[in-house]
Amino acid sequence: MYNIGIDVGGTSIKAGLVEDGIITVKASKDVDKSMGFYGVVRDIEYVVNEILREKGMTIEEVRTIGIGIPGVVNKDGHVSCVNLGLKNDPLEMKLKEIFSNVKIVVENDANVAAFAEYKYGSMRGYDVGVMITLGTGVGGGIIINGKPFSGAHGIGSELGHIILDSNYYDCNCGNNGCFETFCSATAIIKYAQKLIGEGKKSTILQFAQNNIENITAKMVFDAYKENDEVAISVVKRFKEYLIRGIVSIVHFIDPEIISIGGGVSNANEIILDGLEEELNKRVIYNGNGIAKIVIAHFKNDAGILGASAL
Structure with a gap:
């Protein structure tokens, strides 16, 4: 089983497949701010699928998708981020709907960097x-x-x-x-x-x-x-x-x-x-x-x- 880490920034989204602390596959995409919440969800889905395609694997082989985002994340996984046009949006819930058999965790990006x-x-x-x-x-x-x-x-x-x-x-x-x-x-x-x-x-x-x-x-x-x-x-x-x-x-x-x-x-x-x-x-x-x-x-x-x- 693999883990995918996603770093959501104000201008781009970067993702990587991580094996034993080493990034083996990367994908990235510019952020489309005009679409707000649904644009962020779509872009995250895109980079995940790019990684799966590059690695030649399926989503069933992924254990966890972790997302670091430059904003406030409450205990229910709702996200607020001025730079991305997010205001108490249910990011974690929406991603769980898309990747239903994968553990989804959303956290503030600085906390994510500290955890690394x-x-x-x-x-x-x-x-x-x-x-x-x-x-x-x-x-x-x-x-x-x-x-x-x-x-x-x-x-x-x-x-x-x-x-x-x-x-x-x-x-x-x-x-x-x-x-x-x-x-x-x-x-x-x-x-x-x-x-x-x-x-x-x-x-x-x-x-x-x-x-x-x-x-x-x-x-x-x-x-x-x-x-x-x-x-x-x-x-x-x-x-x-x-x-x-x-x-x-x-x-x-x-x-x-x-x-x-x-x-x-x-x-x-x-x-x-x-x-x-x-x-x-x-x-x-x-x-x-x-x-x-x-x-x-x-x-x-x-x-x-x-x-x-x-």
């Missing part, structure tokens, strides 16, 4: 772990006693919306001061643009071919390595709020390990530099030990691997 790290990667061997994904936004996944935790109403892992401080722009969720408005790639870009727009000179703009709209987080980190003053200011601010977010998580959950993933984590040397030392200064009762900070093992495949193991 728990099963096969950086958090393996730890009972209580937290994954922070630093990408376009900030996501969070919590593993407690070997199981993803999302709370009573499915929003217990929304770490990106911990409110840390007031900020000069609002979060997409409508609040001000969310973790992701300080520590996401978007936040890094926005702050670099703000400083350059105020007249500060920077090699970041040269990297962006003198178009402020072309700035990426990678450009900021590359400029930081060249001691660019704007980049230093941006990274210093990013790391300060990353520390604040991690300290809040440690005080609330007290995990054994915190794994940092997402595209921003590619700048791991900069991120980890001095991070644990600063954490030790700010966490209370640190004489009892505090969470180990690591960089996640998996990048693009985390969603597929974690979903397949649900």
